[in-house]
Amino acid sequence: MRIVDEAAREAKRTELLDAAARCFAERGYHATRTADICALAGMSSGNLFHYFPTKQAVLLALIERDGAETATSVTELAAADDPFGALLVLLDDVCRLAADSTYSGLALEISALAHRDDDVAVRFKANDASFRQSLEDLLARAAAAGQLDTDLSAQDAATWIAALVDGMFARVAADPDFRPEAQAAVLRRIVSQLLRGAAS
Amino acid sequence: MRIVDEAAREAKRTELLDAAARCFAERGYHATRTADICALAGMSSGNLFHYFPTKQAVLLALIERDGAETATSVTELAAADDPFGALLVLLDDVCRLAADSTYSGLALEISALAHRDDDVAVRFKANDASFRQSLEDLLARAAAAGQLDTDLSAQDAATWIAALVDGMFARVAADPDFRPEAQAAVLRRIVSQLLRGAAS
Amino acid sequence: MRIVDEAAREAKRTELLDAAARCFAERGYHATRTADICALAGMSSGNLFHYFPTKQAVLLALIERDGAETATSVTELAAADDPFGALLVLLDDVCRLAADSTYSGLALEISALAHRDDDVAVRFKANDASFRQSLEDLLARAAAAGQLDTDLSAQDAATWIAALVDGMFARVAADPDFRPEAQAAVLRRIVSQLLRGAAS
Amino acid sequence: MRIVDEAAREAKRTELLDAAARCFAERGYHATRTADICALAGMSSGNLFHYFPTKQAVLLALIERDGAETATSVTELAAADDPFGALLVLLDDVCRLAADSTYSGLALEISALAHRDDDVAVRFKANDASFRQSLEDLLARAAAAGQLDTDLSAQDAATWIAALVDGMFARVAADPDFRPEAQAAVLRRIVSQLLRGAAS
DNA sequence: GATGAATGAGAATTCATTCAT
């Protein structure tokens, strides 16, 4: 009974987060009313507050969920035998995410909000640091496996790969002709050149 | 008399734009009240509306001013005898801008707002397109001068250089340890490798 | 449940319209703040906007409600066997309304607002045209019943009876000694003379 | 010098009043900004306040000027040998005024404002009382000259003639098809019937 | 828990009036 209730509660929270993600991505955090989120989640307006204490709490939960999901998927890749190959796969995954306008819109929104709100900033930076750390680990394993040929430090390399990823999300927003999936090969190539001095 | 008045008027607009830039960068567009801008510009609350019809108009003017300034500085560089060298100088300039937290905060904010507001989007994309076009022109001149060694198209190269620039602004926001000016050399190197297949 | 909700909603709208009528009549449309209306209706300030989208919408609804009420009461009279007698009764009703300072104040306010606001004008003129049409119909029936003795057209007669009615409202406003109910007999007599060439 | 200055000052006041009359008539008192009046009078925005202490003072001066003008023109008519004829001429004059949409718009506006503002009310009612008194005097002289055949008191007759005049202004506002000048004959006839029991 | 009506603080914008020049 308790378990069922908890599960039902969790399902509602998930629905609300999904709805909020779409609203925030499409309209922006400020332009989204809590009633919009409820409507999209198919519930009545005040109901959100049974699941989250404030609108901001919804946003924070969303950031944490995204961080956890990213961490999970990166962890899977990190276990691969071929670290450099895993990195290239990761880049492809990122291109796929960038092509999802809900995801990229939300990413941009969160990144802007982190500037203004300390609670958002803490979680956003934690996610980012964790992602970079995973990249660094992957690069270290690739180096250990002799897959790299560069004198760039693993940290700088991880940083600039992250910059390329962020930059790609920015391109999606700024340039109507930019198609992330069509650019996946270019991205692979840039990263390969960076780490091995030559196109892969 | 007339000229003096116009000049005074323009000076006030400039003061307001400077104040707005700081407010928007630090607190974000939505969290900034028009009265905040006035206070920072040292004038009384309703006075902004003698210079701009709406809060949004202030934002749009800011985007246009930034676009014009960028265009001017890029045009100067573009006239150089050594196009590839000019590109590297441009990257250094960008690093300097990224180190200015007002500038980078504002850039991020505008990029997020462009997703939600068509008027912002139009001007933002125009600035971006103009910047990329300048890059393309510079790359074409560098290619003609035999300074490049890559089979990347000028368009793709310009796109990814823009992505690196955007990515750097994102790094500033996400990573407290990222120092744009310290990374200028790494950025030069990445771009050089991209365009010439080797570190410069 | 649904029906109850709808009824409750309608009751609130009615309360708000009643409150607005009093405010507009006493203080004028412009001097009335939406918060005044809410206070008089016994609700909190922003609540009006759950029932009407704008302050103007309250005014428009008020005009429409008045038109509908007038139409209803005129329709009842119009069914009488004695059309001329019904007209005299109608004049007495109008005198009673004119004696109600809320009603006459509102009528004057609306008439002045119709000059400046097209949406108000449309509804105001529709009410007026409908009232004059009812008068014309009544006069035609009276003529057919041989109750009239005048060569004034039904249209002109209706127009000038309407003018007398409007004029009476104006007298209430302009002349502190004018008592509409005491003047009912004079009005009956003027109209009788107009339509039958002699006092009734 | 002094006299010239005074005359110039008076001329400016007159220009401002003329401009205000048009603005108030066309847009209404509340929708008219003091800057609008200045612009129409061809002067700079704050300048009005050298001639009138407040916006309301402009309105009050306008009402007083209108009262004085009406009194003057009625006084001229009142001196005529044929008082009843003079009354009919007066009705024609009124029809002409009603046809002037600036004048009728202003009249309606003032009448509505009198409900809300005591200072306006005092002057408005004074004008009205003075006009009715003139009518009463004219009617008394007509009666003395044996021109009337009615048992209506001079006061009631004056009141209802005033009501017809007000009513006509209201008709102009409410009925787009009402043409005051075309209705002058009907008005003469109604008043004649009222005072003499027959069409003139 | 679910509903959706009610609350009330908040913010952009307007404009009469003031005042330095």
Place this chain on the structure above:
DNA sequence: TATGAATGAATTCTCATTCAT
């Protein structure tokens, strides 16, 4: 006196949050 920029109080409308049912 003329100008027109500056002031700042005032008001409509929004929406996160609360709460009675």
